[in-house]
Every structure is written in structure tokens, then in C-alpha cells.
Amino acid sequence: MFDEMLSSQSEDGREPYKKLLAWLNSQDLKKLSTKSATAEELFRRVGITFNVYGDKEAEERLIPFDLIPRILSADEWRGLERGIIQRVAAINAFLNDIYNGQEIIKAGIIPADLIYKNKAFLPQMCGFTPPGGVYTHIVGVDIVRTGPNDFFVLEDNARVPSGVSYMLENRSTMQHMFPELFTTHQIKPISGYPKELFKSLSSCAKTNTSDPNIVVLTPGIFNSAYYEHSFLADEMGVELVQGSDLEICDGRVMIRTTAGTETVDVIYRRVDDEFLDPLSFNPNSLLGTPGLFDAYRNGSVILANAPGTGIADDKAIYSYVPEIIRFYTGERALLNNIPTWRCAEADNLSYVLDHLNELVVKEVHGSGGYGMLVGPAASKRELAAFARKLRANPGKYVAQPTLALSTVPILTKSGLAPRHVDLRPFVLVSPDSIKVTPGGLTRVALKKGSLVVNSSQGGGTKDTWVLGS
Amino acid sequence: MLGRHGDNLFWMARYLERSENTARRIQAALHHALSREDEGQEEWTAIVVYDGLATVFDEKYGTPSTTNVINFLLRDRDNLNSVISLMSKARQNGRSVRTSLTQEVWLSLNESWIACEAALKRPVNIHDLPTILEGIIKGSSLFRGALYGTMLHNDIFNFICLGTYIERADNTIRTVDAKYHRLLPTAKVIGGSEDQSQWEVMLRSLAAWRSFNWLKKGRLDPLGVSDFLIFDERMPRSINFCYKEMSSNLEELSNSYGRDYKSLDMAREICLDLNHARSQIIKKINLRDFINEHIVKNNQLSLTIASDFNFN
Numbered sequence: 001m002f003d004e005m006l007s008s009q010s011e012d013g014r015e016p017y018k019k020l021l022a023w024l025n026s027q028d029l030k031k032l033s034t035k036s037a038t039a040e041e042l043f044r045r046v047g048i049t050f051n052v053y054g055d056k057e058a059e060e061r062l063i064p065f066d067l068i069p070r071i072l073s074a075d076e077w078r079g080l081e082r083g084i085i086q087r088v089a090a091i092n093a094f095l096n097d098i099y100n101g102q103e104i105i106k107a108g109i110i111p112a113d114l115i116y117k118n119k120a121f122l123p124q125m126c127g128f129t130p131p132g133g134v135y136t137h138i139v140g141v142d143i144v145r146t147g148p149n150d151f152f153v154l155e156d157n158a159r160v161p162s163g164v165s166y167m168l169e170n171r172s173t174m175q176h177m178f179p180e181l182f183t184t185h186q187i188k189p190i191s192g193y194p195k196e197l198f199k200s201l202s203s204c205a206k207t208n209t210s211d212p213n214i215v216v217l218t219p220g221i222f223n224s225a226y227y228e229h230s231f232l233a234d235e236m237g238v239e240l241v242q243g244s245d246l247e248i249c250d251g252r253v254m255i256r257t258t259a260g261t262e263t264v265d266v267i268y269r270r271v272d273d274e275f276l277d278p279l280s281f282n283p284n285s286l287l288g289t290p291g292l293f294d295a296y297r298n299g300s301v302i303l304a305n306a307p308g309t310g311i312a313d314d315k316a317i318y319s320y321v322p323e324i325i326r327f328y329t330g331e332r333a334l335l336n337n338i339p340t341w342r343c344a345e346a347d348n349l350s351y352v353l354d355h356l357n358e359l360v361v362k363e364v365h366g367s368g369g370y371g372m373l374v375g376p377a378a379s380k381r382e383l384a385a386f387a388r389k390l391r392a393n394p395g396k397y398v399a400q401p402t403l404a405l406s407t408v409p410i411l412t413k414s415g416l417a418p419r420h421v422d423l424r425p426f427v428l429v430s431p432d433s434i435k436v437t438p439g440g441l442t443r444v445a446l447k448k449g450s451l452v453v454n455s456s457q458g459g460g461t462k463d464t465w466v467l468g469s
Numbered sequence: 470m471l472g473r474h475g476d477n478l479f480w481m482a483r484y485l486e487r488s489e490n491t492a493r494r495i496q497a498a499l500h501h502a503l504s505r506e507d508e509g510q511e512e513w514t515a516i517v518v519y520d521g522l523a524t525v526f527d528e529k530y531g532t533p534s535t536t537n538v539i540n541f542l543l544r545d546r547d548n549l550n551s552v553i554s555l556m557s558k559a560r561q562n563g564r565s566v567r568t569s570l571t572q573e574v575w576l577s578l579n580e581s582w583i584a585c586e587a588a589l590k591r592p593v594n595i596h597d598l599p600t601i602l603e604g605i606i607k608g609s610s611l612f613r614g615a616l617y618g619t620m621l622h623n624d625i626f627n628f629i630c631l632g633t634y635i636e637r638a639d640n641t642i643r644t645v646d647a648k649y650h651r652l653l654p655t656a657k658v659i660g661g662s663e664d665q666s667q668w669e670v671m672l673r674s675l676a677a678w679r680s681f682n683w684l685k686k687g688r689l690d691p692l693g694v695s696d697f698l699i700f701d702e703r704m705p706r707s708i709n710f711c712y713k714e715m716s717s718n719l720e721e722l723s724n725s726y727g728r729d730y731k732s733l734d735m736a737r738e739i740c741l742d743l744n745h746a747r748s749q750i751i752k753k754i755n756l757r758d759f760i761n762e763h764i765v766k767n768n769q770l771s772l773t774i775a776s777d778f779n780f781n
Contacts, residue, residue: 046572047564047579221565230567240568245471258475258624258778259726 002147002406003418004070014148016071016467019184024068029415032067036411039065039173048169050455051224063166064460066410069174069181070421070442074469077188077438080151080425083335084141085434086325088427091158091312093328095135098311099125109323118317119365120310122273124280128297130306132204132431137268137304138197139427140164140440143335145406152336152403154422156321158313159305160270163441163461164426165228168193168235170441170463186468188438194235196428196435197268203430204302205265212265215239215255217246219271219287224456229270243271248291253301266302273307281307315364315398316342339401343394352399353390356383359399360451361390374451376402405451408462410444420445422453423464439464472779474566475628479780481562482632485578488555489609490640490674494519495542496602497674499595501666502535512670513538519647522548539598544589552605556585569625573615581608624725627718628778634718635771638711642767644675645698646760649691668694675706695756700747708763712740715770722778732773739766 001007005017013021040062043049049060072080097103098115105112115121140161142154171190175182198214205212218229220242233240245255246264253264269276275285280293295301311317319340322333341348341359352359361373373386390397407418425440442462443453453459498512514533517526522541525548530537545551560582567575585608588601620626648671668689672678681697701707719733746759774780 044583045576045580047567047575221561226564230564234568239471239474241471242473245473256472256779256781258470258472258628258722258780259728260779 001404001418002145004145004406004408004421005068006409006418007148016073016076020069020071020181023181023184024416029411032411033413035177036065036067039067039177042173042176043169046169048165048227050227051222063455064446064458065170065173066444066446066460066462067174067177068409068411068416069463069465070408070423070444071465071467072439074467077466080143080335081436081438083151083153083333084425084427084436086329086331086334087141087153087156087321088136088139088429088434090321090325090328091139091156092133092135092429094324095158095306095309095312096129096133097328099308100127100129104324104327107327109327110317110320114316115311118311118314120273120308120314122308122311124293124297125306125308130204131299131302134204134304134429134431135306135309136312137200137204137429139429140424141427143423143425143440144338144403145421145423146403147406150336152338153321154338155315155318156313157424158309160272161424161426162225162228162270163424163443164193164437165231166461167426167437167439167441167464168231170461174463185465188466188468190437190439193426193437194232196437197232198236198238200428200430200435201266201268201302201304203432204304213238213263214266214268215241215264217241217243217267217269217271219243219275223270225270232268243275243286243288243292246289246292248289248295251295251298251300253289253292253295264301266304268304273310276303276307315340315362316344319398338403341399343390343397343399348399349390349394352397353387356387356390358402360402361386361397361399363396364398365396370456374402377451402451408442408444410446410460410462417448419448420451420453421462438466470569470624472781474569475624475778476775476780477562477566478569478625478628479632479635479774481559481566481578482629483636484555484559484562485609485612486633486636487550487640488552488559489606490637491542491550491552491555492602492605492609493676494644494674495539495598496606497670499598499602500673501670504666510535515647516542519643522550535595536592539595540592543593543601553585553589556582556605571615571619573619574612577608577611577615581605581612584608622721624722627722630718631715631774634711634714635767635774637706638708638715639764639767641675641698641706641708641711642760642763644671645695646757646764649695649756649760665689671698677704677706680704696747700743709740709743712736712743716740719774730777732770732777735766735770735773739763739770 005013005021008014012018043062043065049062051060094104104110105115136158138161140157140163142157143151144154145151167190201214202212214236215238216229216233218226218240220226230240239255241255247254247256254261255264271287274282275287277288277290277293278285279290293307296303319337319342322337325331325333341352343349343352352361357375357378359375363371375383405420405422408421409416410419421442421444423440423442426437428435442464443455444460444462445451445453446458446460494516498516501512513535517523517533517538526541529547530541541548542551544553546554548554560578563570563575563578584604588604593601616629648667669678672681672694675698677698681694684697685693697704698707700709702709702713704710716733716736719730719736723730723733
């Protein structure tokens with residue numbers, strides 16, 4: 001098992017962690033634990049919470065925050081950054097192709113059925129290119145690690161990735177509690193993210209207007225990520241709207257304000273595709289705005305991300321990303337994929353069924369860690385039940401080997417203890433650049449041995465540092 | 470600003486003001502009950518009747534014991550006007566407009582909510598009551614302090630003030646109404662100790678006991694009290710004060726949006742009416758009609774504000 005802090009010949013720990021480890025050794029760990037409670041208190045007061053669906057009692061929960069930062073060296077980060085930019089560029093080229101020429105299908109690289117029969121494919125987007133050619137304005141690429149130089153992409157979140165507010169709040173909490181660490185380490189700043197997001201969204205609207213009116217569209221205060229929606233609107237200084245605040249007037253999107261109506265140019269929407277517009281998508285959606293999609297197709301408003309981007313990030317398409325990168329960039333993928341068995345294919349399915357207790361099986365359209373099977377951790381009965389589900393509906397699933405994910409210590413009552421982590425860097429795409437905020441959100445499985453880091457499943461987070469060179 | 474956000478700000482302020490008023494009313498009744506030889510039962514019952522909640526209360530509790538009344542008014546979620554229900558709604562509205570509030574204003578609201586939820590988790594006994602009530606009132610004061618000290622005095626601020634003063638005016642009118650129903654028939658024989666303590670409860674529940682004594686040197690007479698609570702422009706809970714504030718906030722909105730509003734005309738008219746009525750009331754014109762009329766007018770003004778500024 002690779003521990004990012006301690007797996008080293010030297011007792012001082014791995015290079016990026018040396019100063020931190022020395023500092024930790026000089027601290028009274030009991031006192032640090034009380035700092036942990038202070039941090040939680042701070043999060044609760046500020047209301048940095050998320051809602052759990054179907055959990056009436058604990059309507060708002062805190063995401064547990066661990067004090068020990070996760071550190072990446074400048075070199076490690078440079079490699080990741082290049083790989084992420086390459087990947088995200090290819091994903092945008094892929095989306096443009098799928099909704100226009102479909103060369104990649106014609107070339108026989110991606111089976112047509114995988115696109116056309118995919119729920120995430122929106123025929124309404126065909127023949128339309130979003131302003132600036134940008135489909136995925138915001139992407140979160142989930143990355144895991146198994147060794148010093150072994151990074152793998154776990155999934156690409158190209159729809160409405162969340163978590164960036166935790167990345168930012170974790171940093172400011174750490175700065176508040178341990179200012180001394182920030183004077184002894186050179187840590188790449190991340191606080192510019194909201195301004196970058198604003199600039200990035202504005203740049204897509206440049207062709208429409210010089211001073212675009214940007215809004216953040218939220219499903220409302222009961223959405224699990226509502227805190228993040230309000231945080232981003234706040235930090236960008238823009239309105240936080242719901243579908244019912246918008247109306248379409250002469251093909252333009254307007255908001256009703258206390259002083260009358262205003263035109264909207266860019267919508268950073270945190271509402272899923274199917275709920276955007278009851279006229280074009282789910283007719284029962286109460287979250288959306290009738291006519292929004294038509295206004296979008298007329299070019300009078302920008303939606304970020306574009307509808308239909310889910311076709312690039314579902315777990316079946318994921319397995320093709322290395323080919324997608326090669327097809328559009330002519331390059332070899334810089335970041336590895338995890339080998340993936342597509343259960344829709346018969347020989348894959350039989351392999352998966354034979355090795356179920358070694359594999360992680362996920363729903364192609366699932367997210368948030370719901371509905372997945374972690375083979376090595378499952379009981380015989382659970383395995384048998386899952387095998388039945390797999391046979392009944394193989395196309396719904398993909399399987400991957402259980403990787404020996406790297407660990408980073410967390411602070412527990414009895415001192416430091418290793419726990420598995422992943423990393424979600426956040427990527428901003430504008431017509432002329434792709435930028436990755438240094439670091440990202442580190443999610444950590446708080447239970448010993450657990451590989452599930454999702455906050456909906458009891459995972460926590462850590463501040464993530466990228467050191468200067 | 471979004472119309473919906475205007476609505477959220479307005480109601481956040483109304484609910485918060487209402488929860489503070491409820492706490493003050495309980496505080497006054499508690500003071501009354503503790504300053505008597507008997508348990509002051511009548512006063513506890515009177516609060517429930519005041520809130521128009523007698524039916525809801527009777528169905529659920531039956532006997533108006535002190536503990537029942539306290540818990541009904543503070544922590545019963547079936548009672549839409551209990552402090553816990555009101556604080557929860559105030560916070561929910563606040564949470565919907567976090568982006569319009571400064572960090573300090575939001576924190577004061579959220580912290581009050583957290584404290585309130587913790588304090589009212591279990592049934593309240595009279596031993597803890599004074600501290601809990603103080604906490605609720607202090608939370609409201611902190612909110613106001615953060616509001617005046619950190620917010621831009623713009624339309625956001627105006628909508629919060631409008632909510633506060635509409636609610637406060639409503640509360641003052643209703644408080645006067647409730648007491649005068651009971652007191653006026655006997656007003657001629659004022660001076661008895663029962664009357665004395667009733668006036669005191671009313672003044673205390675409007676945070677006006679001390680200031681009234683300053684002004685009137687302790688002389689309690691019905692017309693003096695009504696004049697003070699309805700008309701005195703210096704008294705921050707008088708009806709006149711509330712309408713002056715509403716007019717000036719509506720005027721600022723009208724200036725900053727560059728439009729005329731029906732609600733502004735209404736508020737101004739009520740101000741003029743009040744000045745006119747003051748001379749009449751002093752001549753002992755029927756107070757009850759005046760009060761009933763103003764409960765209706767206040768409600769109409771609230772609805773007109775909602776439609777003038779696209780709250781929906």
C-alpha cells in the first residue's frame with residue numbers, strides 16, 4: 001500500500017511532506033484534535049453543509065474535514081495538469097463531433113449504439129455548436145493513485161461537477177487555523193477560482209455582449225449542493241436564480257427583479273439536463289423554465305455546461321477515452337485509464353461474473369457512489385444478489401479491478417492513521433484556454449480500509465496543496 | 470435583485486421580528502406570573518388567545534397549564550407561530566438569499582437558529598425559561614446590529630426593514646387591541662392593582678415599560694399609554710414610528726428604482742391619517758374602530774408591497 005506521506009526510505013517521509021511531518025511531530029496531537037472540533041464548529045456556523053436525500057432527520061450534514069493536508073510536489077502536479085488538459089480538450093472535440101459530423105463513429109472507433117441508445121445523448125443538440133465551441137465549461141476529473149508515479153483517471157465529470165466550494169473553504173479553514181504552515185510552505189494559491197470562473201464564463205459570451213449578465217441556476221435550497229451554488233454566486237457577485245425566476249420573452253431569457261426585468265446572457269446551471277426545460281426535456285420538471293432550450297439554440301443565452309455533455313462522461317464511454325484522445329489529438333493519452341470491462345459485451349460479462357469478488361462494479365449512469373458493488377468487501381449473499389442484477393441488465397454496468405488506492409494519514413483520536421484518498425481537480429474551459437486550479441478536492445474514506453470516498457457515503461475531505469518549484 | 474429574493478428578505482425579517490415579539494410577550498407574562506401570589510394563569514391563557522391559536526392549542530393540550538403554554542409557543546412545530554417554526558422559516562428564507570447578506574448578518578441568523586434549535590430540543594421548564602427567552606431576543610438584536618453595521622443601505626436593506634416594520638406595527642396594534650378589549654370596560658376605575666399590572670404587561674411586552682416611565686413619571690392612564698404606543702414618534706415600537714420607517718424605506722426604493730409605487734402612497738396616507746387620528750383619539754374617539762381598521766390597512770400594505778416589487 002502506497003502512503004503519500006510515509007512510504008519512503010527515509011524516516012522523514014516522502015519529499016513533499018518532509019516539513020509537514022516535522023511540524024506534526026512537534027505538535028501535541030490531542031491539541032490538534034480539539035482544533036478539529038473548532039473546524040467543525042466553524043463549518044456548522046457558516047452553514048457549509050450538504051443535504052442528504054431521503055434522510056429527513058439529518059437534513060443538513062457537515063462534510064467531515066480532516067486537518068492533515070494532502071501534498072503534491074510541483075513535478076507531480078505538472079504531469080497531472082498536462083494530462084488533464086489533454087483529456088479535457090479531447091472530450092470537447094468529441095462532444096463537438098458527436099453532435100455534428102460523428103467522424104469517430106464513422107471511423108468505427110465508437111459503436112453507434114453506444115451513443116444513440118445512451119440516455120445522456122441529446123438529439124436536440126445535433127447540428128448546434130455552442131458559442132466559442134465550448135461544451136464543458138467546468139469539468140472535475142477524478143484521479144486516483146497507486147504508487148509514486150502511478151495516477152489513473154477514475155472518471156470525468158463533464159455535466160455539473162460539484163465540490164469546488166469545499167476545495168476553497170478547506171483552504172481558508174486551514175489558513176485560519178494554521179497560518180504558520182503557510183509561511184513555511186510555498187503553496188500554490190487557489191482563491192482566484194471564482195474570478196477565473198467568472199472570466200471564463202464571460203469569455204464565452206464575448207460575441208454576444210461586452211458586459212454579460214451571468215447567473216447561477218440552482219434547483220433550490222433543498223438540493224444537496226445548495227451551499228456551493230450560493231457560495232459561487234456570492235463569490236462571483238452574480239444572482240442565484242431558480243427556474244421559476246426566469247422567463248423567456250421574445251426569445252431572450254429574462255429574470256424578474258424587484259425593479260422590473262433584466263436580460264440574462266450566461267447561465268451557469270447546476271440543474272441537470274432533463275430538468276432544464278419542460279418543453280424540450282422532462283415535461284414534469286418543475287425546476288426548469290419553459291422555452292429555455294429554444295432560447296439557447298437561438299444563441300441568445302449560454303448554458304454552462306452545454307446540455308448533452310453527459311455523453312462524454314458516462315462509465316461506458318469512459319473506457320474509450322484513450323482512443324478518443326488519440327483520434328482527436330493524435331497523441332497517446334498522458335493519464336492512464338483504469339482497465340474497464342463493459343458488461344454489455346458477452347465475454348466481458350462472463351469474466352466479470354467469474355471474478356465478482358475481486359472487482360468494483362458500477363452503474364453506467366450512476367454517481368455519488370450509489371448502487372455500486374465493491375467485490376472484496378461484499379458478503380456472499382450480496383455478491384449473489386448483485387450477480388442476478390448483472391445478468392438481468394448487463395448493459396447497465398461496467399466493472400473495474402479494485403486498485404490499491406494510495407493513502408494519506410488522517411487525524412484520529414488515537415493519532416495519525418492512513419486512509420484512502422482520491423482527487424478531483426477542477427478545470428475551466430474557455431474558447432482560447434483550458435486552466436486547471438492547482439490541486440483540487442481531496443476526498444478521503446474515513447473508515448479504515450474503505451475505498452468509498454463519496455460524501456454521500458460518509459467520506460470526508462482534506463485541503464490539497466501543490467507546492468511551488 | 471430577483472423578485473423572489475425580495476420576498477425572501479421581507480419574510481425573513483417578518484418571521485424574525487415575530488419570533489422576537491413572541492419571546493417578549495412570554496417574558497412579560499412570566500414577569501407578571503412571578504410577581505403575583507397566584508400563578509398568573511390568566512395571563513398565560515391570554516397569550517394563546519392573542520395569537521389566535523386557542524383552537525389549535527385546545528385540541529392538542531386542553532388545559533392551559535404554564536408548561537403547556539410555554540412549550541406550545543416556543544417549540545411546538547404544529548404551531549406555525551411557535552418560535553421554533555418562525556426561526557426555522559426565517560433561516561430558510563435567509564438561506565435562500567445568502568448571496569444578498571453579509572457574512573456577519575448570515576452568521577448572526579444561522580447562529581441564532583443553531584442556539585434556538587439546541588435550547589428547544591427538549592421540553593422547556595420554567596427554570597430555564599428566562600435564559601432561553603433572553604437568548605432569542607439577543608439573537609434578534611445581534612441580527613439587527615449586524616444589519617445596520619455591515620450591510621449596504623440599498624434595496625436589500627430596504628426590503629428587510631419593510632418586513633421588520635410591517636411585522637412590528639402589526640404586533641403593536643394587536644397587543645394594544647388585546648389589552649384594550651379587556652381593559653377599556655373598566656378604564657374608568659383605573660387605579661386598581663389589577664389594571665396596573667395589566668398595563669405593565671402590555672408595556673413590557675413591547676419593550677416600552679422603562680421608556681414610558683421616563684416620559685410619564687409612572688403615571689399610568691389608558692389614554693396616555695395608547696397615545697404612547699400608537700403615536701409617539703420616538704418610541705421604536707409605536708405604530709407611528711413603524712409607518713415613518715416604512716415610508717422612508719419605500720421612498721428610497723422609489724428613488725433608486727426611479728418609479729412611483731402604490732405602496733409608497735399607501736404608507737404616506739397612513740402616516741397622515743395617524744397624525745389626524747391623534748387629535749381625535751385624544752378627544753376619546755372610538756379606539757376599537759381605529760385599531761380594527763389599522764390591522765386591515767397594515768395587511769393591505771404588505772400585499773401591495775409584494776405586488777409592487779414582483780415578490781413571487
